[in-house]
Amino acid sequence: MRHSTKLPLYITIATFLLAYALCIAEYPSMLSTRVVANLLTDNAFLGITAVGMTFVILSGGIDLSVGSVIAFTGVFLAVVLRDTHIHPLAAFVIVLLITTLFGAAMGLIIHYLEMPPFIVTLAGMFLMRGLAYVLSTDSVPIDHEFYGWLQSLYWKAPGGGRFRITGLLMVLTFAGAMLVLHRTRFGRNVYAIGGSAQTAQLMGVPCARTTVLIYAVSGGLAGLAGIVFSLYTSAGYSLAAVGTELDAIAAVVIGGTLLTGGSGFVAGTFFGIMIMGLIQTYIVFDGTLSSWWTKIVIGVLLFTFIMLQKGLAWVTTGRIPRASASAARS
Amino acid sequence: MQTDTRPVLHATGISKFFPGVIALDDVELALYPGEVHALLGENGAGKSTLIKCLTGAYGRDGGTITLDGQEIDPRDPLSSQEAGIGTVYQEVNLLPNLSVAENLFLGRQPRRFGMIDQRRMVRDARGILSEYGLEVDPARLLSSYSIAVQQIVAIARAVELSGKVLILDEPTASLDRDEVQLMFSVIRRLTARGLAVVFITHFLDQVQEICDRATILRNGRVVGTLKLAEASRTDIVTMMLGRQLEEVTRHPDRGVPGEVLLSLRGFGRRGAIEPFDMDLREGEVVGLAGLLGSGRSETCNAVFGADPADRGEARLRGAPLGLSNPRAAIRQRFALCPEDRKTDGIVGELSVRENIILSLQARQGWFRPLPRARIEAIAEHYVKALDIRLASLDTPIRLLSGGNQQKALLARWLATDPALLILDEPTRGIDVGAHAEIIALIERLRADGMALLVASSEMEELVAYSTRIVVLRDRRQVGELAGGEISPAAIVRAIAAEEGAAKEEVLA
Amino acid sequence: KTVGFSQIGSESGWRAAETAVTKSDAKKEGVTLKFADAQQKQENQIKAIRGFIAQGVDAIFLAPVVATGWDEVLGEAKDADIPVILLDRKVDAPKDLYMTAVTSDTVHEGEVAGDWLKKAVGGKPCKVVELQGTTGASVTIDRKKGFAEAIADASNIKIIRSQTGDFTRAQGKIVMESFLKAEDGGKDICALYAHNDDMALGAIQAIKEAGLKPGKDIKIVSVDSVPDMHLAIAHGESNATVELTPDMAGPAFEALKAYWKDGTMPPKWIQTKSTLYTQDSDNMAAYERKKDLGY
Amino acid sequence: MILTTLRRVAPQLIILALVLLLNFAMFPGFFRVEMHNGRLFGNLIDVLNRGAPVALLSVGMTLVIATRGIDLSVGAVMAIAGAVAASVVTGGSDWVVAVLAALGAGALCGLWNGVLVAVLRIQPIVATLVLMVAGRGIAQLLTHGAILTFNDPGLVRLGGGTILHVPTPIWIWIVLAVVVGLVVRRTALGLLIEATGINERSARLAGINARVLLIAVYLVTGLCAALAGIVVAGDIRGADANNAGLWMELDAILAVVIGGNSLLGGRFSITASLIGALIIQSVNSAILLSGMPVEFNLVIKALIIIAILVIQSPRVNHALYLLRASSGAFSPGASRGASTPRNTAPRSAASRTDHTTEEGRP
Numbered sequence A: 001m002r003h004s005t006k007l008p009l010y011i012t013i014a015t016f017l018l019a020y021a022l023c024i025a026e027y028p029s030m031l032s033t034r035v036v037a038n039l040l041t042d043n044a045f046l047g048i049t050a051v052g053m054t055f056v057i058l059s060g061g062i063d064l065s066v067g068s069v070i071a072f073t074g075v076f077l078a079v080v081l082r083d084t085h086i087h088p089l090a091a092f093v094i095v096l097l098i099t100t101l102f103g104a105a106m107g108l109i110i111h112y113l114e115m116p117p118f119i120v121t122l123a124g125m126f127l128m129r130g131l132a133y134v135l136s137t138d139s140v141p142i143d144h145e146f147y148g149w150l151q152s153l154y155w156k157a158p159g160g161g162r163f164r165i166t167g168l169l170m171v172l173t174f175a176g177a178m179l180v181l182h183r184t185r186f187g188r189n190v191y192a193i194g195g196s197a198q199t200a201q202l203m204g205v206p207c208a209r210t211t212v213l214i215y216a217v218s219g220g221l222a223g224l225a226g227i228v229f230s231l232y233t234s235a236g237y238s239l240a241a242v243g244t245e246l247d248a249i250a251a252v253v254i255g256g257t258l259l260t261g262g263s264g265f266v267a268g269t270f271f272g273i274m275i276m277g278l279i280q281t282y283i284v285f286d287g288t289l290s291s292w293w294t295k296i297v298i299g300v301l302l303f304t305f306i307m308l309q310k311g312l313a314w315v316t317t318g319r320i321p322r323a324s325a326s327a328a329r330s
Numbered sequence B: 001m002q003t004d005t006r007p008v009l010h011a012t013g014i015s016k017f018f019p020g021v022i023a024l025d026d027v028e029l030a031l032y033p034g035e036v037h038a039l040l041g042e043n044g045a046g047k048s049t050l051i052k053c054l055t056g057a058y059g060r061d062g063g064t065i066t067l068d069g070q071e072i073d074p075r076d077p078l079s080s081q082e083a084g085i086g087t088v089y090q091e092v093n094l095l096p097n098l099s100v101a102e103n104l105f106l107g108r109q110p111r112r113f114g115m116i117d118q119r120r121m122v123r124d125a126r127g128i129l130s131e132y133g134l135e136v137d138p139a140r141l142l143s144s145y146s147i148a149v150q151q152i153v154a155i156a157r158a159v160e161l162s163g164k165v166l167i168l169d170e171p172t173a174s175l176d177r178d179e180v181q182l183m184f185s186v187i188r189r190l191t192a193r194g195l196a197v198v199f200i201t202h203f204l205d206q207v208q209e210i211c212d213r214a215t216i217l218r219n220g221r222v223v224g225t226l227k228l229a230e231a232s233r234t235d236i237v238t239m240m241l242g243r244q245l246e247e248v249t250r251h252p253d254r255g256v257p258g259e260v261l262l263s264l265r266g267f268g269r270r271g272a273i274e275p276f277d278m279d280l281r282e283g284e285v286v287g288l289a290g291l292l293g294s295g296r297s298e299t300c301n302a303v304f305g306a307d308p309a310d311r312g313e314a315r316l317r318g319a320p321l322g323l324s325n326p327r328a329a330i331r332q333r334f335a336l337c338p339e340d341r342k343t344d345g346i347v348g349e350l351s352v353r354e355n356i357i358l359s360l361q362a363r364q365g366w367f368r369p370l371p372r373a374r375i376e377a378i379a380e381h382y383v384k385a386l387d388i389r390l391a392s393l394d395t396p397i398r399l400l401s402g403g404n405q406q407k408a409l410l411a412r413w414l415a416t417d418p419a420l421l422i423l424d425e426p427t428r429g430i431d432v433g434a435h436a437e438i439i440a441l442i443e444r445l446r447a448d449g450m451a452l453l454v455a456s457s458e459m460e461e462l463v464a465y466s467t468r469i470v471v472l473r474d475r476r477q478v479g480e481l482a483g484g485e486i487s488p489a490a491i492v493r494a495i496a497a498e499e500g501a502a503k504e505e506v507l508a
Numbered sequence C: 001k002t003v004g005f006s007q008i009g010s011e012s013g014w015r016a017a018e019t020a021v022t023k024s025d026a027k028k029e030g031v032t033l034k035f036a037d038a039q040q041k042q043e044n045q046i047k048a049i050r051g052f053i054a055q056g057v058d059a060i061f062l063a064p065v066v067a068t069g070w071d072e073v074l075g076e077a078k079d080a081d082i083p084v085i086l087l088d089r090k091v092d093a094p095k096d097l098y099m100t101a102v103t104s105d106t107v108h109e110g111e112v113a114g115d116w117l118k119k120a121v122g123g124k125p126c127k128v129v130e131l132q133g134t135t136g137a138s139v140t141i142d143r144k145k146g147f148a149e150a151i152a153d154a155s156n157i158k159i160i161r162s163q164t165g166d167f168t169r170a171q172g173k174i175v176m177e178s179f180l181k182a183e184d185g186g187k188d189i190c191a192l193y194a195h196n197d198d199m200a201l202g203a204i205q206a207i208k209e210a211g212l213k214p215g216k217d218i219k220i221v222s223v224d225s226v227p228d229m230h231l232a233i234a235h236g237e238s239n240a241t242v243e244l245t246p247d248m249a250g251p252a253f254e255a256l257k258a259y260w261k262d263g264t265m266p267p268k269w270i271q272t273k274s275t276l277y278t279q280d281s282d283n284m285a286a287y288e289r290k291k292d293l294g295y
Numbered sequence D: 001m002i003l004t005t006l007r008r009v010a011p012q013l014i015i016l017a018l019v020l021l022l023n024f025a026m027f028p029g030f031f032r033v034e035m036h037n038g039r040l041f042g043n044l045i046d047v048l049n050r051g052a053p054v055a056l057l058s059v060g061m062t063l064v065i066a067t068r069g070i071d072l073s074v075g076a077v078m079a080i081a082g083a084v085a086a087s088v089v090t091g092g093s094d095w096v097v098a099v100l101a102a103l104g105a106g107a108l109c110g111l112w113n114g115v116l117v118a119v120l121r122i123q124p125i126v127a128t129l130v131l132m133v134a135g136r137g138i139a140q141l142l143t144h145g146a147i148l149t150f151n152d153p154g155l156v157r158l159g160g161g162t163i164l165h166v167p168t169p170i171w172i173w174i175v176l177a178v179v180v181g182l183v184v185r186r187t188a189l190g191l192l193i194e195a196t197g198i199n200e201r202s203a204r205l206a207g208i209n210a211r212v213l214l215i216a217v218y219l220v221t222g223l224c225a226a227l228a229g230i231v232v233a234g235d236i237r238g239a240d241a242n243n244a245g246l247w248m249e250l251d252a253i254l255a256v257v258i259g260g261n262s263l264l265g266g267r268f269s270i271t272a273s274l275i276g277a278l279i280i281q282s283v284n285s286a287i288l289l290s291g292m293p294v295e296f297n298l299v300i301k302a303l304i305i306i307a308i309l310v311i312q313s314p315r316v317n318h319a320l321y322l323l324r325a326s327s328g329a330f331s332p333g334a335s336r337g338a339s340t341p342r343n344t345a346p347r348s349a350a351s352r353t354d355h356t357t358e359e360g361r362p
């Protein structure tokens, strides 16, 4: 009977599998390790961002700054590696520290000044993109051998697919987030705050600490996504990742998490990401869509997925009777 | 333990101001180990506020609190929790999106290798809840259980957290007798261990049953602390209200019911309430009795179209009628005062005035606003008529005390001049004075020819005003009492008889 | 044969024209064109190229949104033996990763505009306002740089204000309005340099609304030469525009055909011309030629 | 009535004044308004004129946000409306027809959003994200990605002309705001919208037709966006489907929030949102006038916004209130029965401490 709470998750997975099957039916070459590997690699940075976004959305908040943080991280790394002799690993640590602290600062403002996350993180979005501009408006290439080495770490599967370290990193991030969200007190407090901040406070949840941590996690993961993105493109560019926040939010929501907070699964987000990636891949395979039809089709597919989910949910809950306490009481 | 004369918790000079209200004025409260201390007062007297000041949910504007002789200054509920004060706040304050077990253990989940040990948590939760006679699946979402179950979970959580003091703010408002007794036995066990318990309720018989002493508040001031063994019920009520209260002992003359207003045939909703037949007459109060989860609320909601029936038919004065949504019902001058006022009733941020005229305005339509003067007149009329205590009509309704919110909701529906008034637990959280007033009001409305359908878990109350009582069990109507048959004992029998019958059926 | 074309997006009329021309060229050549619009995102372009590789196209056209970050994915294309031709912009990647680049020289475009202005003002002092493109776009940086280099030796010409107009008409108009107010109703402004025609067209309206005559009171030079700009120049409302042809695909297909026929490798850079149009050119003819290209 | 409104928008007015003064400090001619061939001309006029699109959007957005929703699609709807108007007028029809067609398109878009939110019960942010993505595509489909220019004097006048020497867009947003404001406040709509936004369940049970109300609100927002789209297209004499209204939804939401309206729905003030829109435009104007290198644009904007939000935050307001209280005027006992002013400070998603949200309203 427990599965009723996980229903949205199962529905997302079912939606993904169904859609993938349909794609393969139309373009048989979509069933290849290449496509699978690409789904993982190309969406690695988005996936990692979406994990952070899942934390935030589960707590009833939203973080619009992630796209800018990714851009900032990339530019920062590129500029630092160009102008200094710091090892990339050290630069990674520094930039993760910066983005985590930035997230924490937003969390502090949100909690202590009681301002809506939407607006605080919108200001954060302007700020981070602005700082990226200030560092460099030009796109700065990164050609450190360490980057080359990281990029050379992949497993070439039969069929030509390259499973890269960034894809692995994304999967690990998802696994870690699952553990944290479901098996630690902090994770449960995230759900608690999302259920009702006021009630959570009355139940003794340390709201201040948890909120700050949530946004710190989101900022830190956006920083990590920025590192992945810089690996992906070997460069830092201040205009990178514009609008990523909306993609991440869409992925989280398609993954079955409620924007109102308190309900959802990070595993769902993973499949949300995969669904978004599938839409992109499908459009590339189709290759006949003009620029405008591309946008329209993305919109229509987004809508279709949402409706498919609603439909599946409706069909399944129609059969599951309402929980009955009287039956359970002795 | 009673030999220890030092209070566990001693609060002195507690003051709390809200804009326009002095909620607490120099309040003192002393709790001794092993005692159950009642905190009594009318709606809006300041009981809940006092609790919140003690636990740090509100910052207080003055006063000192000592725990075991040490001065403490709880900044938030967490710090008082850590100091050993467990609290059940008024209105269930749990998280519907978490499982029952998690609600019980939030913040102190058992861990293994740093990770939450889910299996153990569920097992422990089952153990704890069984002490309260609750055989629920702790792994399921809290929201899948009724308010009563949630209330018990809240109590269990507070008990687990209370090392020194347990505070219960109207924990019994939605519990029936058996649960209350189980809770009392838990309380007795705790006091035997030397805990101090604060118990807030409007049920004076419960106070007299379990409490040792009582502190009585009126308008934010302490009017006295007394030993309950030495006080009579009338004394307490008089202290609370500042006046005498004539007890409602009078049984209603059950009059002659008028025409059939609404007649339901085979009316029901899958998964909520089995099909039933029912006739509601003008000038008649039909009571709905049953245990928790027996389907009383579902009946009310189906009749009002809030959870519309999916089978059967309804006729209004003989004419077929669709009850597919609340608006359809309201058009026929139906009204429903819901059970859960926080989520189904009040519109928290709106002023009391706006809350009162909301339904009337909704029925008038978007483009025919009620004139300002009329709004003012209606609001003031009902505030006076129902004695709603508030700083001003502009106060957002969420700032009113629970009982006063309930009255304001009643006012909302009375303002629409309903033909059929459905009341789901109308006296939940209402003080003795207002309780009597509401019973009198129901009487008066009935006498004026209104049809009423009232669900309540207080049998005495049902008996006091019902013309007929429909008994429910397991979402099914199982009996009906009318006229002279009506008595608490008869209701209990009706429920139990059916239970016996059901068992026999199973055996057969 | 199948060619995959990863286009940046459709942020301007010029870009739409480039797409339209490429599609019609492909039809002319009898090539199936797989088109992928990246919505201004590099990651989408990388996805698209990987998608093309997975589908096994015969060649890839790439109009890169940014110069950096292509090594890896171009390497994959090379591994799969798929030739890549860059359109319109170049990349910072080893030259062996792509077959050729068909682009104009964007720095040079700025220079042409600057040289024109130098000639137009003679030795007279001239205060210039600049409408930049989107902050961070490589075109913005290059066109700014080229112009600045061209006027570096003319001490009489000075850029007094420079703001971004995001390559759009609306923003060009708004920013120009504020330039005009800030510089004494525009009396102090001698010339406008806009990084694209759309912004210049917006600015022309702002100048008119401020009661000045664009093209006379304030000289205007911009880049792209879209049809509307030719009209404006013909009407004397603007002075000069540097052409950026939308037909990058034409030379690209030529190169491909040669390669497929006998393996001829084209030069690494096929530069398109940056023609200057002034009020002396035949703007109406240019307008007629271009108006149906999809701008 | 006017007094309560004034009290409600006082913080926004103060901030607007501050930002305008900042402009003045940077450019002394800021407040100068002159007449130039029959139109008022000056930076102040520009703020009003250039603020028009965001102001128009913020009127609808205020209502949507009051219902606890959000509309991300307004920018795309602007593009659609502009494209429709341009293609109708270049097709040879009268400008009135063009405007009506554009408004119709906006209404249709709003209806679509409304149905998604109210009937299919999709969360507003995602529901409108669909149209945000697809809508721009539809607009581009109409213009084929090019800028569809026109010279119809009627349409041009709506964006760039003047009436009584004042730029038409200023008239348009003021008239729209007054009309919507009157409709909402002189009928019961405002109250019902607020009730729905605060507690939809309660509102439905009280007999409010929340579904139709929600659809109507999204529809009005679509209309507002269409108007904004027409203004922007008329202004540049062309429909730029690629860029018209791009990211403008964020500015509109920002305007509503700077106006002190809660994103959690409920109490709203259109006037305050409009002042919020003007504040944003003044900030933009300050950035343009400052003459700083463009790289700093966003940093400056972010810092000013953060400053504005901090000034407005309930916490800071509470602290100020305590400061005022401690300086004498605080006598809680005296005020029993005195009217408590409406709750004006923005409620926030983060209202987690009872301390400040419940007690400290001045």
Ligand SMILES: Nc1ncnc2c1ncn2[C@@H]1O[C@H](COP(=O)(O)OP(=O)(O)OP(=O)(O)O)[C@@H](O)[C@H]1O
Residues within 6 Å of the ligand: B018, B019, B021, B022, B023, B041, B042, B043, B044, B045, B046, B047, B048, B049, B050, B090, B389, B390, B391, B399, B400, B401, B402, B403, B404, B429, B431, D358, D359
């Ligand atoms: N946050 C608040 N802001 C303003 N006034 C408040 C607030 N909370 C409570 N009040 C007011 O303080 C007074 C005391 O309320 P309180 O909730 O303590 O009453 P109570 O004794 O618990 O009543 P009940 O029996 O109905 O629960 C009431 O007049 C109420 O309106």
Ligand SMILES: Nc1ncnc2c1ncn2[C@@H]1O[C@H](COP(=O)(O)OP(=O)(O)OP(=O)(O)O)[C@@H](O)[C@H]1O
Residues within 6 Å of the ligand: A322, A323, A324, A325, A326, B143, B144, B145, B146, B147, B148, B174, B290, B291, B292, B293, B294, B295, B296, B297, B298, B339, B455, B457
């Ligand atoms: N939202 C819900 N989801 C699933 N089940 C529910 C929900 N609400 C109520 N129930 C179930 O429906 C049954 C009826 O509960 P309800 O509380 O409405 O009955 P009742 O007879 O009115 O009792 P009371 O009002 O005294 O609690 C309960 O067993 C409860 O578990």
Ligand SMILES: [Mg+2]
Residues within 6 Å of the ligand: B047, B048, B049, B090, B169, B401, B402
């Ligand atoms: Mg109370």
Ligand SMILES: [Mg+2]
Residues within 6 Å of the ligand: B296, B297, B298, B339, B424, B455
């Ligand atoms: Mg009930």
